[in-house]
Amino acid sequence: MSRRSTRRRDGLSLSETLPDRGLFALVAMVGFLAALTLAGACGARALSARWAGGAAQLVVIQVPQPDQPARQASGGVQAPGEQSRADAVQAALVSLPAGSIVHRLSAQELGNLLEPWLGSGLKGQTATSPSAMPLPAVLRVELPDSTLPPATLEQDLSAVAPGVIVERNSLWSTRLHALANSLLACAGLALLSVCGVATLITGLTTRAGLASRRDVITTLHGLGASDGYIAGRFARRTASLAFGGGLTGTVLACVPLFALLQITAPFTAEADGVPATATQNSLTGQDAFLGSMPSDLLIGLGCLPLAAALICWLTTQLIVRLWLRRLP
């Protein structure tokens, strides 16, 4: 007989006091919810991070009638060779923070962009060729991280090319960032309430177990069992049940999560700069599943059964030790 098993023969018979079915099933359900909530939280976090970075630094400038001559800068020298409005605006963008990338969309790119609305006829046009449709010149400006375009950008550009339109993506991105953050907060709250439910379930189960073993515990206490011993016995039992339940719930949650990831895969993959088809073709089965999971979600899911065990262990320790306070 092993030393461990003899030590456990103390009359608490926890397999009856804290029956596995109840707590195990409840924690499995909570674990399932927690896994889904965690996935939601990870999604919201990724979204929030994306909108906080990249897109926030994008400014799009439209110059209508790009080929008309630019207005002479007030008091300035005449531009050599009658500068076009588009060129003048591009030249004026030197005032942007260092490291900014200015890209003027070619006629081809513009055509691609507008094709869905205007048909393929545009594709052959060049920026300079006269056309039936007056197209604006479009300049895409990427600012370096944590810089903002100067507040006077519109004024400065209008000075050389009246009617210029400046679209600050940051306006939109701040809003989207705020939205993603509130989603993240919601997911965080949901995760917290799931933890609360787990605590409550453990607390109630433990209290019921204590009540049903009142005499045995009192006798053990009289025989010299310390609070730590009794609380430890109960806590190890609830923690192992919670670990099993948490693991089961997490594994079960992987089924809908996998389906969800399959649906969102094209978006997430493209956003990361990798063509979706490449990721899907190169991975199969389990690899595909693990590969499609963001690593933070994977770590979170791995920690979930441990977190469930920890929550149950702490709750049970607290409840048993408080209960034992009625005995000296």
Place this chain on the structure above:
Amino acid sequence: MIHLDTVSWRRARKDPAPVLSRLSFSVPQGGFRWLLGPSGAGKSSLLSLLHVETLPTSGRMVVLGQPVNDEQKRATFVMLRRRIGMIHQDFRLMPGLSVADNIALPMRLQNRPEDEIRDEIRSILKWVGLSEYHDAPAERLSGGEQQRTAIARAIIHRPGLILADEPTNALEESQAHRLLDMFAELSAMGSTVIVATHNEALVRRLPHPALFLERGHLVSDETPPL
């Protein structure tokens, strides 16, 4: 050493009358005392108090040289209870555990080595005449067998204080005599022994000082009755 100075105890704060009122007495280490009194006098309550299952409501109490009051740490009481062997009136064996596992409990709770426990169990089972019940479930024993198991559990770890609540009421006379001779022996070896009983024949056979309780009051001390 046990010392009580005007100790009172109420079951609940709002109880009108205390179960034990203003008890004062001392028992030296290695002393033997009978605890006598009519049913309901408070004998079991006094033994629970001495076993630190409950704390005095007022007064000063010292058990095995350790002051017992609510200013002490809980761990102190745990250590104190480990030095006391208590035989409850209702035995309080653990259902579902074998006789051997019941008897092993005080030693296992103190993390004593398993082979030492095995040896102690074997010799004490022989002594109380339960050798063939080593693996029997405790709840299937007769009253007398359960009582002997409870006695074995109370003394296996050589406690400094033995508290016995009617330890012979389920035993035959010869067994009762043997048991009390053993208590006298343990007391001679240095354990303090307090035995609550209604059995006057036993008291006559072993004349030791007695504490006589009546409705929670100590009416005589160190005076063998009759």
